[in-house]
Amino acid sequence: MELTRRDAVAALAALGTSGATIAGVHHHASSGTDADGDGSDSDPALETLLAAAEVVYPSELEGVEEFVETFLEGRRDSEAHAAGLEDAVEELDRYANVYHDAPFAELSPADRDDTLRRASVATVPERPDGTAPERIRYYVVNELLLALYTSPTGGELVGIENPQGYPGGLETYQRGSES
Known part of the structure; x- marks a missing residue:
């Protein structure tokens, strides 16, 4: 199954994200400079979420990078959420450095999984203002799962043909139960 920017936009719309982001007007990471203004395209939060998606998402999904990047752009519209995400990414990197001597995004998928498990994530x-593992669960793992399962493709993946927030579903209501 392939995830697309359209899936990310649909997930953002279901969450009530602003129209500017949904229309693609806001491009956080595409300006050519990072937060330090040094001209690099490095985005630690995006790199970490993409690395975590390799562990959290089913392996048969394609288009994950574009999907996660688009969803993250929309979620960063909230300054408080963006700050919480940045803090959670820093905490996750601390755990990765303790367990494997490298930032989370640089680890192999097996070591990433090990890091998440050893951190008890x-x-x-999940708590946005809880302990480090609770914040990592909230801002990294659950954020990725929220993005996936509120998208039409993610909903289809788990048999939810009409996720909340999407019109339609007439066929679902007209057919009998599968049991």
Whole structure:
């Protein structure tokens, strides 16, 4: 299955993200300079989310980079959310450096999975203002899952033909149960 920018825009629309982002007017990382203004295109949050997506998303998905980048642009419209994401990425890099002596995005998929598990990200509740693992779960893992499963392609992947926020579904209501 292929994820597209359109899937990301649909997921953002379902979450009520602003029209400027949905229309593609806002381009956070495409200006040619990073937050330091040194001219590099480095975006640690994007790199980390893409690396985490390799672990969190099903392997049969294609177009993940474009999808995650578009979704992240929209989510960064909220300054508070963007700041929380940046903090969670820094915390995740700290764990990766402790366990594997490298930033999270530079690890192999197996080491990324190991880092998430050793940080207990899979077992803690998600909290935007909680402990480091709770923030990583909220801003990294759950953010990726929210993006995927609120998109039409992600919904189809798990058998939700009409995710909340999308019109339609008449065929679903007209056919009988599968059991």
